[in-house]
Each structure stands twice: as C-alpha cells, then as structure tokens.
Amino acid sequence: xxxxxxxxxxxxxxxxxxxxxxxxxxxxxxxxxxxxxxxxxxxxxxxxxxxxxxxxxxxxxxxxxxxxxxxxxxxxxxxxxxxxxxxxxxxxxxxxxxxxxxxxxxxxxxxxxxxxxxxxxxxxxxxxxxxxxxxxxxxxxxxxxxxxxxxxxxxxxxxxxxxxxxxxxxxxxxxxxxxxxxxxxxxxxxxxxxxxxxxxxxxxxxxxxxxxxxxxxxxxxxxxxxxxxxxxxxxxxxxxxxxxxxxxxxxxxxxxxxxxxxxxxxxxxxxxxxxxxxxxxxxxxxxxxxxxxxxxxxxxxxxxxxxxxxxxxxxxxxxxxx
Amino acid sequence: xxxxxxxxxxxxxxxxxxxxxxxxxxxxxxxxxxxxxxxxxxxxxxxxxxxxxxxxxxxxxxxxxxxxxxxxxxxxxxxxxxxxxxxxxxxxxxxxxxxxxxxxxxxxxxxxxxxxxxxxxxxxxxxxxxxxxxxxxxxxxxxxxxxxxxxxxxxxxxxxxxxxxxxxxxxxxxxxxxxxxxxxxxxxxxxxxxxxxxxxxxxxxxxxxxxxxxxxxxxxxxxxxxxxxxxxxxxxxxxxxxxxxxxxxxxxxxxxxxxxxxxxxxxxxxxxxxxxxxxxxxxxxxxxxxxxxxxxxxxxxxxxxxxxxxxxxxxxxxxxxx
Numbered sequence: 001x002x003x004x005x006x007x008x009x010x011x012x013x014x015x016x017x018x019x020x021x022x023x024x025x026x027x028x029x030x031x032x033x034x035x036x037x038x039x040x041x042x043x044x045x046x047x048x049x050x051x052x053x054x055x056x057x058x059x060x061x062x063x064x065x066x067x068x069x070x071x072x073x074x075x076x077x078x079x080x081x082x083x084x085x086x087x088x089x090x091x092x093x094x095x096x097x098x099x100x101x102x103x104x105x106x107x108x109x110x111x112x113x114x115x116x117x118x119x120x121x122x123x124x125x126x127x128x129x130x131x132x133x134x135x136x137x138x139x140x141x142x143x144x145x146x147x148x149x150x151x152x153x154x155x156x157x158x159x160x161x162x163x164x165x166x167x168x169x170x171x172x173x174x175x176x177x178x179x180x181x182x183x184x185x186x187x188x189x190x191x192x193x194x195x196x197x198x199x200x201x202x203x204x205x206x207x208x209x210x211x212x213x214x215x216x217x218x219x220x221x222x223x224x225x226x227x228x229x230x231x232x233x234x235x236x237x238x239x240x241x242x243x244x245x246x247x248x249x250x251x252x253x254x255x256x257x258x259x260x261x262x263x264x265x266x267x268x269x270x271x272x273x274x275x276x277x278x279x280x281x282x283x284x285x286x287x288x289x290x291x292x293x294x295x296x297x298x299x300x301x302x303x304x305x306x307x308x309x310x311x312x313x314x315x316x317x318x319x320x321x322x
Numbered sequence: 323x324x325x326x327x328x329x330x331x332x333x334x335x336x337x338x339x340x341x342x343x344x345x346x347x348x349x350x351x352x353x354x355x356x357x358x359x360x361x362x363x364x365x366x367x368x369x370x371x372x373x374x375x376x377x378x379x380x381x382x383x384x385x386x387x388x389x390x391x392x393x394x395x396x397x398x399x400x401x402x403x404x405x406x407x408x409x410x411x412x413x414x415x416x417x418x419x420x421x422x423x424x425x426x427x428x429x430x431x432x433x434x435x436x437x438x439x440x441x442x443x444x445x446x447x448x449x450x451x452x453x454x455x456x457x458x459x460x461x462x463x464x465x466x467x468x469x470x471x472x473x474x475x476x477x478x479x480x481x482x483x484x485x486x487x488x489x490x491x492x493x494x495x496x497x498x499x500x501x502x503x504x505x506x507x508x509x510x511x512x513x514x515x516x517x518x519x520x521x522x523x524x525x526x527x528x529x530x531x532x533x534x535x536x537x538x539x540x541x542x543x544x545x546x547x548x549x550x551x552x553x554x555x556x557x558x559x560x561x562x563x564x565x566x567x568x569x570x571x572x573x574x575x576x577x578x579x580x581x582x583x584x585x586x587x588x589x590x591x592x593x594x595x596x597x598x599x600x601x602x603x604x605x606x607x608x609x610x611x612x613x614x615x616x617x618x619x620x621x622x623x624x625x626x627x628x629x630x631x632x633x634x635x636x637x638x639x640x641x642x643x644x
Binding site: 045311 | 343362592634
C-alpha cells in the first residue's frame with residue numbers, strides 16, 4: 001500500500017462523504033501552549049471517520065461482487081458506515097451483532113437498511129456466524145480495519161487535513177485496530193514528511209503501544225477503557241505501516257480521556273466520543289515536549305448516548321483539572 | 323440606525339471575535355424538506371453571539387470613557403462577553419449579579435477579570451445596585467440589548483452569514499430583548515431584501531410575538547421557559563426596527579425546543595443551548611410553509627451545564643418525535 005491508494009480513495013468517495021471542517025480553539029491552544037487543528041470527523045456521515053473506509057471498500061467492488069452484498073461483524077461505527085455505504089450503492093449489507101448490543105446501535109444499522117444477524121457475544125460466535133452468512137449469501141466480508149480499501153479510505157481524512165493546514169509538526173490519531181492510523185501515516189509520510197505521526201491509546205487498551213515497542217503484534221486481551229472504539233488488536237496489514245511511519249504511541253488514563261472529552265465539549269461546543277478525546281488527553285500530558293508545535297488531531301467520531309454521559313456518576317473529582 | 327452601523331461594527335470587531343463557520347446537516351434538511359444553513363455562534367468567544375455586541379460597544383468608547391470602565395447587570399452571556407471585551411481593551415468591567423446566580427457563571431465572569439457586585443434577585447435591586455456602581459466608578463452602562471452599538475455588533479453575525487450563503491429565502495434568529503433580531507433585520511433588509519426575517523420565541527415567553535401583533539411593546543411578565551436566554555422584554559431601540567423589518571415571530575413549546583436541541587446535538591454533533599434551538603423547532607413546525615426554501619438560522623450560543631442536561635428527567639417521552 002502507498003499514498004496513491006489514498007489518493008484513489010479520495011477520488012472514489014469524494015462525492016459520497018462529507019469534507020469535514022478543521023476547527024481550532026484559542027482557549028485550548030492557550031492551555032496547552034501550541035496550535036491544535038481539529039479535523040472534525042465527528043461531523044462525518046454516521047458520525048465517524050468509519051464512513052470513509054466503508055464507502056471506499058463498497059465502491060471498490062466490481063459489479064458482480066457488489067451484487068452479492070457486503071458483510072461484517074461489528075456493533076460499532078463500522079457497522080453503521082458499511083450499512084449506509086451499501087445503501088448508497090444500492091446493495092445488500094449483512095451485519096453480525098452480539099445479542100447484547102445497544103438497541104440504539106441496532107436501530108441505526110437497521111435504519112440504513114442492513115440485515116442484522118444475531119450471535120452470541122463471543123469472538124468465536126461472531127466469526128462463525130459471519131462465516132455462515134458469507135457462505136449463505138456470497139457477500140464480501142469487509143473487515144473493520146484489516147483491509148487495504150478501509151485503510152486507504154480512512155487516510156482521506158488526513159489528506160484533507162494536510163491539504164488545508166500547512167506546516168504541521170505532528171499529526172495525531174487514536175489507535176484501535178489501526179485503520180485510521182495506518183491511512184494517516186501513509187498520507188503524512190508523503191505530504192508532510194517532516195511531520196511526526198503520533199498515536200494515542202487508552203492505558204486500559206495499550207496493546208498497540210506494547211506491539212510497537214515489541215516489534216510484533218501483541219493482541220488486546222481483556223481491554224478495559226471508556227474509549228469503547230479502541231478495544232481491538234492491531235491488524236496484520238496495518239502493523240507494518242504503523243511500524244514504518246509512526247514515531248510514538250502515547251497512552252493515557254480514562255480519567256484524562258474524560259477530562260479532555262469534557263474540555264472539548266465545554267470549550268469547542270462540539271460533541272466527541274471518548275475514543276476521540278485520547279489525542280487531546282495525550283497532548284495535555286506531553287505539552288512540554290510539544291510546546292510551540294502545530295499539531296493536527298483527527299477527531300474520530302461523535303456517537304455518544306446523550307442519556308448516559310460518561311461523566312455522570314462518580315468521576316467529577318477527576319475532571320476538575322481542566 | 324441602519325446597515326452602515328453594522329458595517330462599521332464589522333470593521334471594528336473583525337480581529338477581536340471569531341468568524342464562525344456555517345454548517346449544514348443533510349439529515350435535518352431531509353427531515354424538514356428545505357436547506358438550512360446554521361451560523362454557529364455557539365463557537366463564538368464566550369460561547370455566544372453576545373461577544374459581538376459587547377466588543378463593538380467597548381471598542382466604540384472614547385479613550386476617556388473607556389478609562390472609567392463599563393458596567394452591566396446580567397447573569398448571562400452578555401456579562402461574560404462584556405467582561406472579556408473589557409479585558410481585551412484593558413479596561414475595568416463591573417457586573418451586577420443576583421446572589422443566587424450559578425457559581426459557574428460567576429466564575430466565568432470573574433475569570434475574565436470583571437468585578438462582580440452582588441445584589442438581591444429582583445429587577446429593582448439590580449437597577450439600584452447598577453446605578454450605585456455607575457455613580458461610584460463613572461463606568462459606562464452597556465445595556466445587554468437596548469443599545470445601538472450592541473445591536474450593530476450582533477448584526478455582524480448575519481452579515482457574515484449573508485456574505486457566505488447566497489439566495490437565502492428566510493433568515494431566522496431567536497428573540498429575547500431583540501438585539502440579535504434587530505441587527506439581523508438591518509443587515510438582511512440591505513443585503514437580501516427579498517428574504518423574510520422571521521424570529522422564533524418560546525410560548526412561555528411570547529411577549530415579542532404579542533408586541534409585534536399589538537404594535538407596541540408588551541413587557542414580559544413571569545416568563546416560564548427552558549430557553550433561559552429569552553426571558554427579557556423587547557428594547558425601546560429594538561422594537562421599531564423589528565416592527566419595520568420582521569415578517570413574523572413564531573412561538574414554540576418547550577417540548578419542541580428541547581426536541582430540536584437534542585436533534586441538533588445528535589445529528590450535527592454540536593452543543594447548542596435551549597435558546598438556540600427555538601428556530602429549528604419553529605422550522606419543524608412550519609415545514610409546509612417553508613418547503614423547498616433556503617433558510618439561514620443563527621445559532622445563538624452553546625453555554626449549557628453539562629452536569630444537568632435539560633432532557634434528563636421526565637422529558638424523554640416528548641422527545642421521541644424527532
């Protein structure tokens with residue numbers, strides 16, 4: 001994979017996804033002592049950057065492949081994105097979901113016209129059920145991140161960011177499976193080779209940081225974090241790209257993630273999900289190292305249950321430092 | 323007053339306030355059957371359009387006036403805006419606040435360096451205390467809306483909107499005291515004379531709608547609405563401008579205001595306060611009348627207590643229609 005895959009994705013999906021704005025916040029800049037440029041993928045269709053990769057994957061299929069539809073197992077933003085991308089192309093989508101998945105997420109996927117197939121809430125059951133679905137329908141499995149078309153699609157967010165904002169010293173994304181990070185790394189290596197690519201990860205799901213240190217993929221086991229988009233292990237395709245281009249993966253505590261999330265809501269007046277707040281949390285931890293820098297951050301998504309905000313409850317104490 | 327006052331304000335405050343983005347949302351457009359352009363004053367400094375008027379008022383003062391400082395009575399966004407504008411000019415600000423005002427609002431005003439003077443929570447006490455402060459300090463009283471410089475400053479939001487978005491059929495603002503509405507009306511009458519200016523107001527504080535119908539100002543008595551920025555009566559300077567240029571004032575229930583607020587949070591991923599949601603609520607009520615139109619809405623602010631969201635509690639039932 002290389003930059004040309006991302007360029008091709010940008011052409012393919014250009015009319016199908018939003019070109020999201022880049023916002024800045026002088027209050028946050030003053031607090032951290034640098035200039036931060038936030039690429040607002042929380043404003044993307046389905047509320048997350050996942051729409052980019054899913055759209056690229058779906059619109060890369062041949063007519064013959066597309067006719068059979070697409071399938072995935074996910075209860076998160078990828079499922080919604082794949083369902084909507086399939087709807088845009090007018091083809092079937094099959095989404096395997098654990099029985100316990102939140103009603104609101106099931107409703108969103110069903111609302112885009114996808115067929116939901118229930119399974120038991122284990123990885124083994126998910127994979128077995130997906131295999132059955134693929135066998136039955138002939139649908140093309142679109143992995144949420146370990147897929148070249150997905151990586152190329154996610155990279156288009158950084159492409160837009162770097163086209164709009166010049167002279168960035170650092171480009172940051174959160175890291176879960178590594179789709180957004182790998183795509184961002186490919187783009188930055190070509191368009192801003194002097195900039196560092198840095199990822200941020202919750203301490204309770206720090207498999208990517210440990211993998212980068214070890215030089216091989218260390219799977220995520222029993223992750224525990226409020227950033228529920230970042231629980232997965234790194235993909236096989238993603239890891240070599242990350243190893244080649246990513247300078248560092250910084251880990252942050254859930255308390256700091258929630259404080260950064262709340263700071264963003266309060267000062268920027270935008271809604272981001274916990275997984276999107278890890279980069280700002282890491283920036284605040286590393287403000288001495290980054291002092292005076294121009295930092296681009298990709299805000300990955302904004303899907304939050306507004307009836308159950310994560311700072312309701314016993315976290316107030318930890319949020320006073322902001 | 324006329325359009326040239328707003329143009330002068332735009333020049334005066336151009337480098338001191340944010341040029342806020344105009345956002346659109348295809349999900350909302352599809353739902354209401356028109357194109358809606360949201361001018362995001364929730365992203366403005368201090369989180370509200372009030373920064374525009376306050377900055378224009380403060381920076382219009384002569385050196386001699388400015389040296390004595392500015393004063394107001396307010397516990398809302400105007401107080402914060404005046405405090406910050408005064409700080410930017412390096413002059414004192416005195417803010418009279420009722421003792422019961424929320425701690426977070428007092429802290430924000432004090433954080434900008436203003437001196438807070440407590441008073442009893444009655445209009446009489448507020449005015450008496452303000453008079454004492456003005457007498458003691460010589461500070462210039464800056465009324466929150468019944469002031470030409472304030473009106474001209476607030477009009478700069480519509481000026482930016484109309485410069486950026488062409489061919490609007492309707493321009494909408496919420497109405498409380500009428501500063502934003504009067505400024506918007508002056509701008510629209512000149513730059514888009516074919517467009518209608520329509521205001522939206524809570525049913526529980528519908529004094530502006532009744533005033534427009536009666537042809538004279540009917541004061542707001544015991545207003546009761548979740549839109550706490552819209553409780554005040556129309557200003558004397560504001561009313562004639564509104565009478566001349568505003569086609570209609572539509573009223574909406576609090577339930578519909580909260581539903582529109584939540585829809586904005588969920589689909590646009592931006593934080594707006596209840597007072598900002600009245601226009602979208604009114605648009606949803608009048609979707610047949612506005613079908614196919616291009617509608618500009620000024621989102622007035624985004625200051626919300628994130629620990630106490632207005633839909634927490636018993637309102638869920640009323641929010642299902644969205």
